[in-house]
Amino acid sequence: MIRSYALIFLISALAANAATIYDNGTPDVNSSSARGITIFRVADDFTLGSAANLTAIRFWMVDQPGNFSGSITYAVYQNSAGALGSVVGSGTVSGITPLFLNQIPGNIHQIERVDFDLPAALALAAGSYWLELHDGSNLTTAANPSTPNVLWAIVSGNPPGNGKQSAIPTLPSGSVGNEMAFQLFDNSNGSSNAVPEPATTALMGAGLAALAMMRRRCRF
Numbered sequence: 435m436i437r438s439y440a441l442i443f444l445i446s447a448l449a450a451n452a453a454t455i456y457d458n459g460t461p462d463v464n465s466s467s468a469r470g471i472t473i474f475r476v477a478d479d480f481t482l483g484s485a486a487n488l489t490a491i492r493f494w495m496v497d498q499p500g501n502f503s504g505s506i507t508y509a510v511y512q513n514s515a516g517a518l519g520s521v522v523g524s525g526t527v528s529g530i531t532p533l534f535l536n537q538i539p540g541n542i543h544q545i546e547r548v549d550f551d552l553p554a555a556l557a558l559a560a561g562s563y564w565l566e567l568h569d570g571s572n573l574t575t576a577a578n579p580s581t582p583n584v585l586w587a588i589v590s591g592n593p594p595g596n597g598k599q600s601a602i603p604t605l606p607s608g609s610v611g612n613e614m615a616f617q618l619f620d621n622s623n624g625s626s627n628a629v630p631e632p633a634t635t636a637l638m639g640a641g642l643a644a645l646a647m648m649r650r651r652c653r654f
Contacts, residue, residue, distance in 0.1 A: 453621070455618050459613060475568060507524070511566070
């Protein structure tokens with residue numbers, strides 16, 4: 435019985451590593467509603483009810499195959515009376531492989547999910563902030579200026595929102611009235627991705643299998 439409780443505790447601890455600290459919503463995988471993040475700069479706001487470490491970001495792209503540069507530059511800003519204020523943290527993550535979700539019906543675009551870890555945890559106090567995401571290695575430069583825009587998907591149902599957009603190199607300031615699809619995670623307890631690593635998933639599976647075997651033995 436003690437071993438069973440130990441396994442349950444281990445599995446629960448592993449599952450709890452990835453904590454969602456903010457969920458702005460997910461997109462309609464059959465819709466091309468989105469805002470360009472290649473030749474435009476786009477940001478959306480979020481509010482934290484308590485202090486948290488931001489370690490991973492998930493968002494959804496509308497893309498034509500082959501247009502995404504493989505790099506995302508992010509920036510988090512303080513909220514300043516409804517506008518982007520001072521920068522809290524920023525960086526570029528390269529080598530990203532999006533997860534294909536769906537080919538948009540009657541469209542050359544497809545919906546992809548992008549998960550990436552920040553190079554270093556970003557400690558955020560309770561309050562309001564802005565998240566900017568850009569295709570490429572520089573917020574003020576188009577990743578592939580000769581190709582169609584890579585786009586940041588809008589939340590399903592296209593609810594009214596506070597998203598902002600400006601052409602490069604201007605800081606996002608023009609209201610677009612949209613909510614952008616993204617989620618923020620705190621994985622500082624041990625998980626290295628917004629989605630558990632295969633090794634973590636396998637360990638959880640092994641723990642469940644071992645627990646099932648012990649229960650089976652107890653019956654005989």
